Amino acid sequence: MKQPVRVAVTGAAGQIGYSLLFRIASGEMLGKDQPVILQLLEIPVEKAQQALQGVIMELDDCAFPLLVDVIGTDDPNVAFKDADYALLVGARPRGPGMERADLLQENAKIFTVQGKALNDVASRDVKVLVVGNPANTNAYIAMKSAPDLPAKNFTAMLRLDHNRALTQVAKKTGKPVKDIKKLTVWGNHSPTMYADYRFATIDGESVKDMINDQEWNANTFLPTVGKRGAAIIEARGLSSAASAANAAIDHMRDWALGSNGEWVTMGIPSDGSYGIPEGVMFGFPVTTENGEYQIVQGLEIDDFSQERINLTLNELEEERAAIDHLFS
Numbered sequence: 625m626k627q628p629v630r631v632a633v634t635g636a637a638g639q640i641g642y643s644l645l646f647r648i649a650s651g652e653m654l655g656k657d658q659p660v661i662l663q664l665l666e667i668p669v670e671k672a673q674q675a676l677q678g679v680i681m682e683l684d685d686c687a688f689p690l691l692v693d694v695i696g697t698d699d700p701n702v703a704f705k706d707a708d709y710a711l712l713v714g715a716r717p718r719g720p721g722m723e724r725a726d727l728l729q730e731n732a733k734i735f736t737v738q739g740k741a742l743n744d745v746a747s748r749d750v751k752v753l754v755v756g757n758p759a760n761t762n763a764y765i766a767m768k769s770a771p772d773l774p775a776k777n778f779t780a781m782l783r784l785d786h787n788r789a790l791t792q793v794a795k796k797t798g799k800p801v802k803d804i805k806k807l808t809v810w811g812n813h814s815p816t817m818y819a820d821y822r823f824a825t826i827d828g829e830s831v832k833d834m835i836n837d838q839e840w841n842a843n844t845f846l847p848t849v850g851k852r853g854a855a856i857i858e859a860r861g862l863s864s865a866a867s868a869a870n871a872a873i874d875h876m877r878d879w880a881l882g883s884n885g886e887w888v889t890m891g892i893p894s895d896g897s898y899g900i901p902e903g904v905m906f907g908f909p910v911t912t913e914n915g916e917y918q919i920v921q922g923l924e925i926d927d928f929s930q931e932r933i934n935l936t937l938n939e940l941e942e943e944r945a946a947i948d949h950l951f952s
């Protein structure tokens with residue numbers, strides 16, 4: 625049996641946490657042969673801590689063979705101690721009347737503290753996924769607050785957007801999701817994201833040629849994927865939770881275990897590829913192998929795509945400008 629690995633999850637008593645923890649503990653994220661220790665963080669508020677204890681009781685009651693131990697805490701230095709994986713799900717939601725700028729600043733506080741704690745106590749190889757919104761900028765803040773860890777260890781979740789795009793393409797073409805290869809989503813996890821099926825294939829055939837409908841791309845596909853989160857809130861009265869947890873599992877599983885040559889989308893600190901300034905936490909097409917990701921290179925960016933990429937990049941740069949004073 626392998627040695628257990630430590631998986632930290634923040635916001636563990638929230639909606640996404642409730643869909644996520646049981647799947648991590650059952651081996652769906654890191655493999656059915658990988659024992660795990662869960663280190664769960666919640667805010668120091670009695671109600672949240674009580675709810676966390678309830679979730680831990682349920683984890684106990686599943687008697688998962690791979691679950692070696694569960695720690696519940698309100699201290700990031702405990703939650704991230706020696707963590708091999710960290711899923712940062714907890715974030716400050718937008719309250720009534722709260723401006724976007726206030727939301728950024730409130731979350732900046734959280735992700736500065738958590739980045740510092742990761743820097744101080746986590747494994748030097750920790751793989752960090754930020755889910756809590758605004759996910760890209762929160763991931764950027766955590767990365768900048770952890771100067772002793774490699775920047776490449778910090779990522780943001782674009783996988784839900786990627787999965788949403790896959791299903792829209794599957795519905796349009798009438799083909800199974802599993803047969804769609806080489807799709808990606810560029811940019812920010814926000815309605816400005818650019819879901820791109822220009823390179824996608826189904827059984828070796830070009831999806832762009834199969835669909836052959838730029839009007840559908842611009843006026844149906846992109847708005848449907850971009851505004852999917854809002855549509856789910858409208859329908860369910862609550863934001864996406866099970867699908868978000870599923871995407872987090874997909875993201876971490878592929879990063880840890882490899883994507884077998886398939887393209888997946890990850891929000892990662894740019895290395896300057898495709899003209900995205902270095903350090904910007906941007907959704908890119910990547911392949912993964914041996915615990916590392918590589919940006920897919922050499923893709924042609926046409927005028928329409930460049931316009932969309934600029935739009936989502938500008939939004940990220942604006943977010944970065946609003947919090948960069950923290951690091952100057």
Ligand code: NAX
Pocket residue numbers: 634635636637638639640641665666667672713714715716717734754755756757758759781782783784785813853863864865868
């Ligand atoms: P919930 O409000 O149900 O749960 C969040 C939990 O985080 C709460 O229990 C809260 O007490 C806790 N929390 C807040 N601040 C914390 C801190 N500093 N340390 C530890 N715990 C903290 O939200 P949920 O539906 O679970 O969503 C969590 C986050 O995911 C939100 O920011 C949401 O916007 C974001 N999402 C991101 C997605 C993505 O694709 N990147 C998609 C789904 C989701 O919207």
